[in-house]
Amino acid sequence: MSVFTPLARPELETFLAPYGLGRLLDFQGIAAGSENTNFFISLEQGEFVLTLVERGPVQEMPFFIELLDVLHDADLPVPYALRTTDGVALRELAGKPALLQPRLAGKHIKDANAQHCAQVGELLAHLHLATQANMIKRKTDRGLDWMQEEGTQLLSHLNAGQSDLLQRALDEINQQKTKILALPRANIHADLFRDNAMFEGTHLTGLIDFYNACSGPMLYDVAIALNDWCSDENGKIDGPRARALLGAYAALRPFTAAEAELWPTMLRVACVRFWLSRLIAAESFAGQDVLIHDPMEFELRLAQRQKVSTPLPFAL
Ligand SMILES: Nc1ncnc2c1ncn2[C@@H]1O[C@H](COP(=O)(O)OP(=O)(O)OP(=O)(O)O)[C@@H](O)[C@H]1O
Ligand SMILES: N[C@@H](CCO)C(=O)O
Known part of the structure; x- marks a missing residue:
């Protein structure tokens, strides 16, 4: 399970006291998740999630706190960093940046249908519209340059078919970077x-x-979501789910001509991003008790995205 940093009750009690939310009733490490340490926390005044951020520089934390405040203030259903009674949001626990957030209701779904996908498209558009005019700058640490650098290094770890597929995608990223x-x-x-x-x-x-949020092309976010929500087990795009997600999104934020042109490329870029991060995680955490997502899922999806038959809904 992915609890990179185990915690004992006394250190948790000391950490939680300044929030003024009552006594600690129970806590439990969360096995799901592959990048950060999370605990469900029951306090007298409610249910919360404690996150110890395990990846990325500490100086990035104010960005995440501010972004979640903006989205929460825009009435979007997201968690946000609770403040201690002294008004402190960013804390430290076991040497890691630590945030306490409200626990959201609901659970993850594995088998998404068109109705789920439409809601995802709608919420993603709301998220973009809430920040487009006053974007908070943060450069992603897994952007196009990262893909070139890591991808080039990983080529020699792959078989011939895989490295051809990756090299072709890296060449395309290079050619299309400016656009x-x-x-x-x-x-x-x-x-x-x-x-x-x-x-x-x-x-x-x-x-x-x-914790991967940043400032970036909105189309990239749509491609990342679609690749996960609307792929079948062979990595192919499922037409009805994809059209539901894209249609609901475009009803709130219509796509531009430039976005429609770059759509197939962007779907491939979004595959490369997660193929690479999964390959890296599989190598670094091999043999450890950490959740590792299957890199091959994105190899398959990238192979399937060489031809894209689901265009962006775009009206001339
Ligand atoms: N605010 C929240 N409300 C309810 N559940 C939460 C909340 N935050 C986290 N969780 C639970 O903890 C799990 C892991 O959280 P999260 O996805 O943030 O971890 P991660 O290590 O960053 O994961 P990922 O592999 O997606 O990067 C989630 O799948 C969810 O079940
Ligand atoms: N969602 C990512 C893990 C966290 O970045 C994946 O499935 O590879």
Whole structure:
């Protein structure tokens, strides 16, 4: 399970006291998740999630706190950093940046249908619209340059078919980089997979895990979400789910001509991003008690995205 930093009750009690939310009733490490340490925390005044951020520089933390405050103030269903009675949001525990957030209702769904996908598209558009005009700048640490650098290093670890597939995608990223970076931007979640959304039945109750959020092309966020929510087990795009997600999104934020042109490329870029991060995680955490997502899922998806038959809904 992915509790990188185990905690004992006394240190948790000391950490939680300044929030003024009552006594610690119970706590439990969360096995799901692959990048940070999370605990469900029961206090007298409610249910919370404690996150110890295990990846990335500490100086990035104010960005995540501010972004979640903006989205929460825009009435979007996201967690946000609770403040201690002295007004402190960013704390430290076991030497790691630590945040206490409300626990959102609902659970993850594995088998998404078109109704789920439409709600994801709608919420993603709301997220972009809430930040587009006043985007908070943060450069992702897994952007196009990172893909070139890590991808080039990993080529020699792959078989011939895999390295051809990756090399072709890296060449395309190189050629299209300027156009990709010129696409319309906002703050993006950049990791909107099924395990980062909560549902009660078919009602989307919230988005979590904003630790990959950044400022970037909105189309990239749509491609990341679609690759997870709308792929079948062979990595092919499922037409009805994809059209539901894209249609609901475009009804709130219509796509531009430049976005429609770069759509197939962007789907491939989004595959490369997660193929690489999964390959790296599989190598670094091999043999450890850490959740590792299967890299091959994205190899398959990238292979399937060589031809894209689901265009962006775009009206001339
Ligand atoms: N605010 C929240 N409300 C309810 N559940 C939460 C909340 N935050 C986290 N969780 C639970 O903890 C799990 C792991 O959280 P999260 O996805 O943030 O971890 P991670 O290590 O960053 O994961 P990932 O592999 O997606 O990067 C989630 O799948 C969810 O079940
Ligand atoms: N959602 C990512 C893990 C966290 O970035 C994946 O499935 O590879």
